[in-house]
Amino acid sequence: MLHVATVSELRAALKEVPGPVGLVPTMGALHEGHMSLVRQACAEGATVVASIFVNPAQFAPGEDLERYPRPLEHDLDLLSEAGVDVVFTPTVEEMYGSGSATAVHVEGPAESLEGAARPGHFDGVATVVAKLLIQASPDRAYFGRKDAQQVAVVRRLVADLDLPVQVVVLPTVREDDGLAISSRNAYLTAAQRQAAPVLFRALSAARDRFHSGTQEADVLEAGCRALIAGEPLVESVDYVSVVDADTMAPWGGEGPCLMVAAVRLGEVRLIDNVVLD
Amino acid sequence: MLHVATVSELRAALKEVPGPVGLVPTMGALHEGHMSLVRQACAEGATVVASIFVNPAQFAPGEDLERYPRPLEHDLDLLSEAGVDVVFTPTVEEMYGSGSATAVHVEGPAESLEGAARPGHFDGVATVVAKLLIQASPDRAYFGRKDAQQVAVVRRLVADLDLPVQVVVLPTVREDDGLAISSRNAYLTAAQRQAAPVLFRALSAARDRFHSGTQEADVLEAGCRALIAGEPLVESVDYVSVVDADTMAPWGGEGPCLMVAAVRLGEVRLIDNVVLD
Numbered sequence: 007m008l009h010v011a012t013v014s015e016l017r018a019a020l021k022e023v024p025g026p027v028g029l030v031p032t033m034g035a036l037h038e039g040h041m042s043l044v045r046q047a048c049a050e051g052a053t054v055v056a057s058i059f060v061n062p063a064q065f066a067p068g069e070d071l072e073r074y075p076r077p078l079e080h081d082l083d084l085l086s087e088a089g090v091d092v093v094f095t096p097t098v099e100e101m102y103g104s105g106s107a108t109a110v111h112v113e114g115p116a117e118s119l120e121g122a123a124r125p126g127h128f129d130g131v132a133t134v135v136a137k138l139l140i141q142a143s144p145d146r147a148y149f150g151r152k153d154a155q156q157v158a159v160v161r162r163l164v165a166d167l168d169l170p171v172q173v174v175v176l177p178t179v180r181e182d183d184g185l186a187i188s189s190r191n192a193y194l195t196a197a198q199r200q201a202a203p204v205l206f207r208a209l210s211a212a213r214d215r216f217h218s219g220t221q222e223a224d225v226l227e228a229g230c231r232a233l234i235a236g237e238p239l240v241e242s243v244d245y246v247s248v249v250d251a252d253t254m255a256p257w258g259g260e261g262p263c264l265m266v267a268a269v270r271l272g273e274v275r276l277i278d279n280v281v282l283d
Numbered sequence: 284m285l286h287v288a289t290v291s292e293l294r295a296a297l298k299e300v301p302g303p304v305g306l307v308p309t310m311g312a313l314h315e316g317h318m319s320l321v322r323q324a325c326a327e328g329a330t331v332v333a334s335i336f337v338n339p340a341q342f343a344p345g346e347d348l349e350r351y352p353r354p355l356e357h358d359l360d361l362l363s364e365a366g367v368d369v370v371f372t373p374t375v376e377e378m379y380g381s382g383s384a385t386a387v388h389v390e391g392p393a394e395s396l397e398g399a400a401r402p403g404h405f406d407g408v409a410t411v412v413a414k415l416l417i418q419a420s421p422d423r424a425y426f427g428r429k430d431a432q433q434v435a436v437v438r439r440l441v442a443d444l445d446l447p448v449q450v451v452v453l454p455t456v457r458e459d460d461g462l463a464i465s466s467r468n469a470y471l472t473a474a475q476r477q478a479a480p481v482l483f484r485a486l487s488a489a490r491d492r493f494h495s496g497t498q499e500a501d502v503l504e505a506g507c508r509a510l511i512a513g514e515p516l517v518e519s520v521d522y523v524s525v526v527d528a529d530t531m532a533p534w535g536g537e538g539p540c541l542m543v544a545a546v547r548l549g550e551v552r553l554i555d556n557v558v559l560d
Contacts, residue, residue: 013445105530107391108409108443114384132385140417141445166385168290168418253382 007086009093013141016055016094020142023091024052029144029171031135034058035075035189036084039179043148046176048089055142056085057094059101063109064130075189094142101137110136110167115158115254119266120277123244131156132163139169147171152178152186154264154279158254178278180206186278198271201239205269208233208246209280212265216282223248223257226265234269244268244275248282284363286370290418293332293371297419300368301329306421306448308412311335312352312466313361316456320425323453325366332419333362334371336378340386341407352466371419378414387413387444392435392531396543397554400521408433409440416446424448429455429463431541431556435531455555457483463555475548478516482546485510485523486557489542493559500525500534503542511546521545521552525559 010016020027028051030043047054058081065071078095085093109129116128139147149157157175164173179187184206185199194202211233212226220226230246244267249255251262266279287293297304305328307320324331335358342348355372362370386406393405416424426434434452441450456464461483462476471479488510489503497503507523521544526532528539543556 017447103442105391105439106443107389107393108440109388109390110444111386111388112384113386114382116384137443137445140447162382163385165380166383166414167387168414170294170417 007082007090007093009082009095011095011097012100013096016092016141019092020053020055026051026145027053027055027142028174029138029142029147030054030056030090031138031147031149032056032058032081033060033074033189034081035077035192036081037179037187037189039150039152039187041084041088042176042179043150044085044088044090046174047146047148050174051146053091054089055092055094055144056090057096057138057142059094059096059134059138061101061130061134062098063102063133064127066124066127069124070190070193075192101134109133110163112159112163112166115155115162115252118155118254119245119247119249120155120268123268128156128159132159135160136163136167136169139164139171144171146174148174148176150178151175151281152188152278154251154266155254158252161252184210186276188276190274190276193274194271198239198274201237202271202276204234204237204240205267205276205278206280209265209267209278213280213282216265221259230265230267234267239271240269241272242270244270251281284359284367284370286359286372288372288374289377290373293369293418296369297330297332303328303422304330304332304419305451306415306419306424307331307333307367308415308424308426309333309335309358310337310351310466311358312354312469313358314456314464314466316427316429316464318361318365319453319456320427321362321365321367323451324423324425327451328423330368331366332369332371332421333367334373334415334419336371336373336411336415338378338407338411339375340379340410341404343401343404346401347467347470352469378411386410387440389436389440389443392432392439392529395432395531396522396524396526397432397545400545405433405436409436412437413440413444413446416441416448421448423451425451425453427455428452428558429465429555431528431543432531435529438529461487463553465553467551467553470551471548475516475551478514479548479553481511481514481517482544482553482555483557486542486544486555490557490559493542498536507542507544511544516548517546518549519547521547528558 028047110132183203212230246267248257257263268277305324387409460480489507523544525534534540545554
């Protein structure tokens, strides 16, 4: 596995490789969610690039940028064992050098939910994803369904900037008890960890009701909230919403939709979602 | 000359052409300023693409989007005669299709001067230039020095988004009496047209003083304003400023600098600039 840290090294490394090229953008602290993307990229692509970059621009003020886990050696071992060809670990200076002044701003799917709760978050995501897609110029880029709104934002920016890449979205990987795997799960206390699966249980119950014919968003949302409210360690619910999968606006009753939710257990904020149809 | 109107046709046309590829982005209504870029691109590149797109996103509310000249057949003849290989004339729908929600936003060099006078203008410029550079993926892209702030914004976004293109900037082309050639000169009455060269005369006088040793920005600016004030058909001066060529901020006394100015003659707004060192 080739390890590069600058854009020029990355471009030099990718100049002569066989295609198609797959890119798996990550912030490191790799878990089974990331590794499912890496395995799919290795299965589909002749050359696989993984990036590890804890992107300051996508952390809102007061978020966990400083304490975000950075187990680089372990991450590199995992990527190497999985068959990744090139790992790209730029510094903040390399990505946002002197005088950097450009942001990619997505409205539409980036405005509600996480966008409303985390000011600047999706500008940071959109900017770094656009940069990585331009830097690595992959044929395919891999994202997890867990960050459903991020997926909608990335699809939007790829279409709007005409980036010649196929966005591949893979299912959320879960622990045995249903909790969506996330780097931030490590912040949970043992008791919170035991309580956390309530989020997926409540979303799954709503999905079952949807499939049984209850398609009124407000009814599904109220039922989901009631189930979450039964778990006292969940201190607040940021949102529970049935949304259009592309626009992330409240579902109008037609087309692909998701139920998305964000809750807080102590200082830890967890998000999850289920595909309804 | 191949004439294409969609991104997919453009990409298909450019798939097999010899490099290097040069791109000349224009809004049409081609004049000697544009043609100097086209000729340089033809001299340097194996394949030359010109785009014609009157970009609604870079017109501020109340500006001249509707009446902007669109002499397409004449433009195509000029490009064909000059040896352009591919001309790309997308519709607004092709460039900003259904649900489009992404903008490229540049701070820094885009904030002052034209950015302050024309709300949204440089977001529109940055977005369309980023799109064209991604669509055509040229080795070099050609811009005129007349739009000096646009040049600074494009250089900034190319660096910040890591677009693999060389930005080539060519000198302002002028009428015999010094007026910078611009599509908007056609809006001038005969009397305004006769008065308009005062702008370049005043800038040139400042440049001469600079080279003679007067390097205080406020002195140069006051002198330039006084010369412009001698022409009664100039109804107002939007700005006269000595600025850093990269940041477009007031010049700090070191590094490349420009004197930039914008004036109004009736409803017509003219801009021009001179390189001071």
